[in-house]
Amino acid sequence: MKKIITNGTIVTATDKFEADILIEDEKIVQIGYDLNSDGAEVIDATGMYVFPGGVDPHTHLDMPFNNTVTDDDFETGTIAAAYGGTTSIVDFCLSTPDKTLKEAVQTWHEKADDKAVIDYGFHLMINDANDAVLEELPQIIDSEGITSLKIFLAYKKEFQADDKTLFKTFVTAKESGALVMVHCENGDVIDYLVTKALAEGHTEPIYHALTRPPQAEGEATGRAIELAAMADSQLYVVHVTCAEAANKIAEARAKGYKVWGETCPQYLLLDQTDLEKPDFEGAKYVWSPPLREKWNQDVLWNALKAGQLQTLGSDQCSFNFNGKKQLGRNDFSKIPNGGPFIEDRFSVLYSEGVKKGRITLNQFVDIVSTQAAKLFGLFPQKGTIAVGSDADIVLFDPNKERVISAETHHMNVDYSALEGMKVVGEPISVLVRGEYVIKDKQFVGKQGSGKYLKRKKFNQGEVEIDTVPTTLS
Ligand SMILES: NC(=O)NCCC(=O)O
Numbered sequence: 001m002k003k004i005i006t007n008g009t010i011v012t013a014t015d016k017f018e019a020d021i022l023i024e025d026e027k028i029v030q031i032g033y034d035l036n037s038d039g040a041e042v043i044d045a046t047g048m049y050v051f052p053g054g055v056d057p058h059t060h061l062d063m064p065f066n067n068t069v070t071d072d073d074f075e076t077g078t079i080a081a082a083y084g085g086t087t088s089i090v091d092f093c094l095s096t097p098d099k100t101l102k103e104a105v106q107t108w109h110e111k112a113d114d115k116a117v118i119d120y121g122f123h124l125m126i127n128d129a130n131d132a133v134l135e136e137l138p139q140i141i142d143s144e145g146i147t148s149l150k151i152f153l154a155y156k157k158e159f160q161a162d163d164k165t166l167f168k169t170f171v172t173a174k175e176s177g178a179l180v181m182v183h184c185e186n187g188d189v190i191d192y193l194v195t196k197a198l199a200e201g202h203t204e205p206i207y208h209a210l211t212r213p214p215q216a217e218g219e220a221t222g223r224a225i226e227l228a229a230m231a232d233s234q235l236y237v238v239h240v241t242c243a244e245a246a247n248k249i250a251e252a253r254a255k256g257y258k259v260w261g262e263t264c265p266q267y268l269l270l271d272q273t274d275l276e277k278p279d280f281e282g283a284k285y286v287w288s289p290p291l292r293e294k295w296n297q298d299v300l301w302n303a304l305k306a307g308q309l310q311t312l313g314s315d316q317c318s319f320n321f322n323g324k325k326q327l328g329r330n331d332f333s334k335i336p337n338g339g340p341f342i343e344d345r346f347s348v349l350y351s352e353g354v355k356k357g358r359i360t361l362n363q364f365v366d367i368v369s370t371q372a373a374k375l376f377g378l379f380p381q382k383g384t385i386a387v388g389s390d391a392d393i394v395l396f397d398p399n400k401e402r403v404i405s406a407e408t409h410h411m412n413v414d415y416s417a418l419e420g421m422k423v424v425g426e427p428i429s430v431l432v433r434g435e436y437v438i439k440d441k442q443f444v445g446k447q448g449s450g451k452y453l454k455r456k457k458f459n460q461g462e463v464e465i466d467t468v469p470t471t472l473s
């Protein structure tokens with residue numbers, strides 16, 4: 001079915017202009033004035049921004065973790081994402097030593113294929129780069145279009161990889177055209193500090209932050225950067241939280257290293273004092289790396305503004321407060337790590353970023369959509385509004401005000417870490433490949449309608465990865 005979006009203001013990472021968009025067969029086929037709209041459904045976007053759908057490069061849906069499993073699966077998680085203006089996610093597929101990589105990816109397809117309501121791809125976690133894994137990896141990258149790999153330097157005895165695995169993964173990624181994503185925290189030091197704190201009788205949620213100091217993140221970030229450089233490979237640092245890490249990334253980029261960084265809404269908006277909330281409420285804010293002292297928020301906003309950090313991931317990893325979070329009632333180290341942000345990622349960046357003058361409107365689109373599409377091999381299919389791109393479109397009312405609350409959100413979790421926050425700007429309707437998934441703030445999509453995204457190899461030369469928008473709004 002043909003559609004025409006008319007009377008709206010189109011905003012991409014580089015431009016802002018008024019024009020109509022003609023959609024046919026899932027794609028944007030024309031952008032301009034006086035388009036032939038015969039037979040097309042007319043969508044009136046008067047007063048709206050017309051944004052490309054958000055691309056969330058960091059989600060954990062239906063993921064076994066910390067002796068339990070996340071509460072949002074590919075159905076609830078992607079419905080919530082769509083409400084929030086996100087039309088593509090890239091989720092982390094876990095691998096385990098007892099299974100082949102192919103089996104691991106198959107497991108993730110089984111979780112997602114019949115459930116997702118928006119498009120999705122997978123990153124593949126590497127825990128031990130042994131001979132079998134290294135032999136299988138290039139085939140998986142090619143056949144599944146999984147062109148990003150994930151290494152955890154923390155979560156000892158669960159996901160943590162050693163430096164040899166990290167280095168070998170960088171080497172293989174360079175040869176195979178994949179981007180290596182790294183969770184940068186020194187897991188051994190953290191393990192020591194956690195054991196010590198518990199032995200001293202400290203069990204409260206705040207000790208989660210106190211045993212994971214920013215230096216542990218800075219050290220691991222620096223280590224990953226140097227190992228990537230030694231392998232002449234490419235590194236994407238996930239969930240950057242603090243000056244110690246952000247500065248390392250900025251220094252590396254100044255030297256011309258192939259390093260990119262992501263932060264998350266939680267680190268821009270919340271701080272370590274949230275973990276001190278009474279009655280175990282601090283557990284709602286337990287994720288890793290932990291929340292930091294408040295002044296780090298400015299460091300992160302400035303890094304986004306300056307293009308030293310490029311993307312915003314939700315790190316969606318939800319656990320109910322009156323459920324799985326209670327596993328750590330008497331021991332902070334047993335609180336499942338993670339929080340719910342997939343739904344609010346897009347609008348809080350607009351409200352706290354654009355509305356408060358911290359980033360420009362074009363930078364908003366770049367950070368929430370375009371840069372992730374470029375880095376993860378989806379651009380220009382995703383991440384922009386252009387002829388030939390998928391018609392993934394958000395009609396956004398920039399003046400609508402709302403208050404974030406678990407009462408009204410769509411994530412399958414009983415609390416919001418942003419409860420009570422006032423937000424200006426709201427996605428009203430959201431289209432994925434030309435079909436409404438959200439229409440006038442109601443979900444109208446279909447379970448399983450999301451398509452699996454086979455992604456292009458890292459930086460094939462077609463896409464200029466480091467584009468910093470120049471158009472100011
Ligand atoms: N961030 C977090 O605490 N949970 C998800 C796993 C990870 O990204 O480290």
Ligand SMILES: [Zn+2]
Binds near residue numbers: 239289
């Ligand atoms: Zn992580």
Ligand SMILES: [Zn+2]
Binds near residue numbers: 058059317
């Ligand atoms: Zn994560």
